[in-house]
Amino acid sequence: MINDQKRKMLLGITGGIAAYKSAFLLRLLKKTDVDIQVVMTEAATQFISKLTMQALSGKPVYDNMWAEEQGHGMAHIETSRGCRLILVAPASANFISKLATGTANDLLSTICLARNCELLIAPAMNKEMWDNKSTQRNIETLKRDGVHIVGPVGGDQACGEVGLGRMAEPETIYETTLKFFQPRLFKNKKIVITAGGTFEKIDAVRGITNQSSGRMGFAIAQAAIEYGAEVILIVGTHSASPPIGCELVKVQSAADMLAAVLDHIETTDIFISAAAVSDYRAKETVSHKLKKDSQFLHQLQLEPTEDILKKISTMKNSPFCVGFAAETENLEKNAQDKRQLKNIPLIVGNLIPQAIGSDFNELLLIDKNGIHKLPRDTKIKHAKNLLNHISKIYE
């Protein structure tokens, strides 16, 4: 498990046109509470000044293994100590080659060789340099060595050519970097999450559904991935985009959703039911399209669907179950009643006008210790707060 106390990283910059983007990247990283030390190669200083990076980072930039004032003469070892991550962005073809062979002939390459933390690189170069067999061989070596790589991406290049080799955008590198600083709360845990709505068929075109966008369940899945869990995301109807990095199971009806949950539940540690599952479905369905004035539609008969959460929570050896209560009124009471009825340790209450389709909402977490109010915030922040809360009561 990563030591969560480590909030320090090193930003290495090597000699490539994309070095100017490192200034944007550093500005983004400075918004976090992570302590950042910049180290530049000599070539990098030809592309962007040390002064710029020093002003943005708020401390002297290191670039010389032989300068005693840089790291008390042992900068090549000490600079990375206490760091969770070394990020090299841009990583030149030359630097990638040095990493692959263990070359240590300047400060940054020596620090990388002497590191005891994770290494993430963002390659950036002309497309022929990237495609060159030697670069590709070096990249394969680095992957095997456990080095993390973000990009490159395709598009217009500074040299006028078009192809793969551009450095990933600073925002992408920033997001990738943040993942190294997430607590690994759910490492080795399997979490099944349902999200979105369901569609209960009536005829060939009609059905019963709801307006769930899937956003809350997707935010929880995203946070669970970042917290190191193996995530199975079972999703019905939705309008938002599911996160990458999990196993996505697409379903349509409540019965399909239950079947998918049952497929995975035996080996699941935590089940989070965030989907807006239809409570009713048509008692009978027809395979053709019904006429507008059909008697069948006038007297549509409904029957209840099976309660997925209750079914799972009352199973023998059931996983830790978390439910959602979306209500238009009496949120507190209705959510509390639902927690008891479903026999679950934790329920999350939210009011429907805010809950559906929006990126923001307010939540009530209700467990055996009482009610915990989470004021209006983004769904992704709530998802992290929810998982932090689960991690406290789960054991």
Ligand SMILES: Cc1cc2nc3c(=O)[nH]c(=O)nc-3n(C[C@H](O)[C@H](O)[C@H](O)COP(=O)(O)O)c2cc1C
């Ligand atoms: C104008 C110019 C632009 C360059 N751009 C890149 C680049 O984008 N990527 C790359 O790998 N090398 C690029 N190079 C070559 C590197 O700067 C050169 O290989 C250098 O030795 C890299 O040193 P370093 O890896 O120690 O930083 C460029 C060179 C020049 C003169």
